[in-house]
Amino acid sequence: MKPTIYDVAEKAGVSIATVSKVVNNTGHISEKTRKKVMKIMEELEYQPSSLAAALTGKKTYTIGVLVPDIANPFFAEVARALENNARETGYSIILCSTDYQLEREQEYLELLLKKQVDGIIIATELKELKALQKLRSRNIPFILFSIDHLSLSAHVVTTDDLRGGYLAGCYLLEKGHRKLAMITEMERPSGRLRLEGFKQALADQKIELDSNAIINAKSKIEDAKLAAQKILQMKERPTAVFASTDLIAAVFINEARKAKVLVPKHISVIGFDNTIYAELSDPGLTTIAQPISDLARYAIQQLLEAIEEPSMPGRRIMLTPTLVERESVKDLTR
Amino acid sequence: MKPTIYDVAEKAGVSIATVSKVVNNTGHISEKTRKKVMKIMEELEYQPSSLAAALTGKKTYTIGVLVPDIANPFFAEVARALENNARETGYSIILCSTDYQLEREQEYLELLLKKQVDGIIIATELKELKALQKLRSRNIPFILFSIDHLSLSAHVVTTDDLRGGYLAGCYLLEKGHRKLAMITEMERPSGRLRLEGFKQALADQKIELDSNAIINAKSKIEDAKLAAQKILQMKERPTAVFASTDLIAAVFINEARKAKVLVPKHISVIGFDNTIYAELSDPGLTTIAQPISDLARYAIQQLLEAIEEPSMPGRRIMLTPTLVERESVKDLTR
DNA sequence: AACAGTAAGGAAAGCGCTTAACTTATTAAC
DNA sequence: GTTAATAAGTTAAGCGCTTTCCTTACTGTT
Secondary structure, three states, X not given: OOOOXXXXXXXXXXXXXXXXXXXXXXXXXXXXXXXXXXHHHHHHOOOOOHHHHHHHHOOOOEEEEEEOOOOOHHHHHHHHHHHHXXXXXXXXXXXXXXXXXXXXXXXXXXXXXXXXXXXXXEOOOOOOHHHHHHHHHHOOOEEEEOOOOOOOOOEEEEEOHHXXXXXXXXXXXXXXXXXXXXXXXXXXXXXXXXXXXXXXXXXHOOOOOOHHHEEEOOOOHHHHHHHHHHHHOOOOOOOEEEEOOXXXXXXXXXXXXXXXXXXXXXXXXXXXXXXXXXXXXXXXXXXXXXXXXXXXXXXXXXXXXXXXXXXXXXXXXXXXXXXXXXXXXXXXXX | OOOOHHHHHHHHOOOHHHHHHHHHOXXXXXXXXXXXXXXXXXXXXXXXXXXXXXXXXXXXXXXXXXXXXXXXXXHHHHHXXXXXXXXXXXXXXXXXXXXXXXXXXXHHHHHHHHOXXXXXXXXXOOOOHHHHHHHHHHOOOEXXXXXXXXXOOOEEEEEOHHHHHHHXXXXXXXXXXXOEEEEEOXXXXXXXXXXXXXXXXXXXXXXXXXXXXXXXXXXXXXXXXXXXXXXXXXXXXXXXXXXXXXXXXXXXXXXXXXXXXXXXXXXXXXXEEOOHHHHHOOOOOEEXXXXXXXXXXXXXXXXXXXXXXXOOOOOEEEEOOEEEOOOOOOOOOO
């Protein structure tokens, strides 16, 4: 059987309180006793039960992470970055992939509450604000990751999508493109913001984005294909396309090739996210990079702060994305 | 504050034992009392602490999952499938991504022990058998996922890599290819097995695989590029290439295009894994599909059985991969 | 009427730990 | 030499539950 603190105490001839103090480095313990206890712990391969500790100490050192789909490279990267940061501070992560289903989101939140996680990072686009209400009333801190809600005063760590779209727009303009199109996920706030930013960039140059140059598509292969075809078949084809995710952009490049339209020779493409798709597509995809590891670092840091200080008022951290240049955009100015 | 079983008991005018029985559906409780208690629980939004339950009941309903890199699409899919299956049976998952580092693996195992997970699924290629020894001595069940160890009598759920390689070989032969090459990860057992199976298929037809037609490469973009170039520059170029992962295959296709060698017109490619890379590459990649969701289902099922019945002898479940045909292999026979 | 059998519920121990409060022993201060 | 402060440990309560063993009150049997 797994040895308990009692076994250690007995064998070392001290009280369990002493052992506990050695383990947690608290209180006053002589070097001699500490050594002795340590030795016994080694011998017995004693491992404190964090379960029991949590029951008293009030912390489980576990945080829940809610993502819509872990198989999506963006969230996979996010999960990895979060996990890394959490590990460094002694926390572990319970991963919940909701598969974009609301009820599952609800289910998972309940579960996490039951498991008494110390905090939650939510990267799913929740519609159910009342779920959050519950977290709030239970006083369990949470961070909205890469999503935001106007109606909510919560902790938020997100990419500045608006600025990202603006960045993309500016870059294309700078490269001499004037006839533009965008494929974006209109049902997602981030998709809409990216579009807004993009429009803004054009507007600054007195250029208007034709409304049928805006194609709505989910970040799914099939959807993206259709959207790509729509653009490729336009009578007046744009010289550059801004895709709101790398997946969409990658699919666009493939579709273009099939239609004998070469990227970047005949048409330029810029993506968003900087996932492995961007690196893997041919030509390499110029894209707006989300600062995933920074986002993760801030999210964890922010969450830990909120755990220590639950009354902390909501804080919004917005990180600026950066442009990663590869080969998918042609410079028309020279 | 979170309500406890005491709050419920008091408000319902019963003992905590009764509440516990209602919650767990054990013992003899009258319909009337049950209703009453239920109602109070609703009112108070009572949520039993699984922590406290675990401390007595002995189960945490949590399982640990160790993967080398969650950002790798294969493992992302695995994690997702495992999580799905676990959820259905009321378990949740602590995800640990070791980043291919041994020490981290060790660290995580300790952590999982501390957290008292009910079982562990290990999908990292561990070198440290002594870590497993510890699990064994602690009597905590584990499953090796997609890896195996001759020296070990453990529970194993894996793809039949040998057969997968064989399948790839047979398919290429069937399509009339005789001059073949393979890019594989020699330092991984699965990479070696895939090669073995491939060789076997050729041997069955009295064809030998030239030893310099076997290129060693890790499943990383850089490595894969180099390997691809090597093959593309051969004086006598093979007509078909078997890549031991989809990533390698996808990179190969891109490199080939850069070298003006078209797939499948000039050279055929077959991959392994059937991850999103296969779907996304252009042309679509014909590949050997790992039965990920079946693997996951068996792994969880197997693990739960082992949790119930820890003395169960090691069992090896090997699932046969299947071929998914897309467009990257040319039929030379017609 | 006496008995066993069963249904309903409660008392209390214990899971493995933390921590506040307390007891000694030791040292410092004047 | 007395007091105060500090160091080193211990005692014991309590975290929120499960579970074993009881008690009590019925019901049915002979």
